[in-house]
Amino acid sequence: MxxxxxxxxxxxxxxxxxxxxxxxxxxxxxxxxxxxxxxxxxxxxxxxxxxxxxxxxxxxxxxxxxxxxxxxxxxxxxxxxxxxxxxxxxxxxxxxxxxxxxxxxxxxxxxxxxxxxxxxxxxxxxxxxxxxxxEGNTPYCDKDMLDRLNKLASGDEQEKSADPRWDALKKLK
Structure with missing residues (x-):
């Protein structure tokens, strides 16, 4: 102080x-x-x-x-x-x-x-x-971390569409 x-x-x-x-x-x-x-x-x-x-x-x-x-x-x-x-x-x-x-x-x-x-x-x-x-275009931004986040986000969408339970529910429509 x-x-x-x-x-x-x-x-x-x-x-x-x-x-x-x-x-x-x-x-x-x-x-x-x-x-x-x-x-x-x-x-x-x-x-x-x-x-x-x-x-x-x-x-x-x-x-x-x-x-x-x-x-x-x-x-x-x-x-x-x-x-x-x-x-x-x-x-x-x-x-x-x-x-x-x-x-x-x-x-x-x-x-x-x-x-x-x-x-x-x-x-x-x-x-x-x-x-x-x-984002991603500055020298202090961690591009590797952003790439990993983007892969995780896109991977979640693919897993959701590949889930057979959702396919079974879609057939009910």
């Missing part, structure tokens, strides 16, 4: 207005999250902080690639991600109901850790069903 300290933004000394922060997201970042779906990646994150009297607005722009395992050929391939998100922090003495869109900051808070938000945005943006682009 020590490496995640670099993803903290101390807002107490910042003047009102816009401020920019840039972060590099790599394998070390993903290793900090124990059960991460994404293990490898190379992304750039730009955070624009807009400090106002009563709130802070963070605009995230994350782009790059993460390595994912293809659900068809099981090989790793680079998945392109382009993410734009916004998070609002409000200054308040009392706790406001838990809300995903607005996070409450009290007078004792001095910094905002954006590591969890960046990780969440990347994980949510990763496709649920990961499949290589242009």
């Amino acid at each position: 020590k490496s995640l300290r670099t993803y903290s933004i101390p807002f107490t000394g910042l003047k009102l207005g816009r401020h920019e922060f840039e972060y590099t997201i790599n394998n070390e970042f993903f290793n900090e999250f124990e059960y991460s779906l994404v293990k490898k990646g190379e992304l750039q994150c730009r955070v624009e902080l807009d400090k106002q009297e009563t709130m802070i607005i963070l605009d995230f722009d994350i782009h790059g690639t993460v390595d994912m395992a293809c659900d068809r050929c099981l090989s790793e391939y680079p998945q392109q991600l382009d993410i734009q998100e916004q998070q609002v922090y409000k200054f308040s003495e009392e706790e406001i109901d838990a809300d995903d869109e607005i996070i409450t900051l009290n007078k004792n808070d001095t910094e905002i850790s954006v590591a969890g938000l960046i990780y969440e945005y990347i994980t949510v943006a990763a496709p649920f069903i990961a499949v290589c682009d242009n």
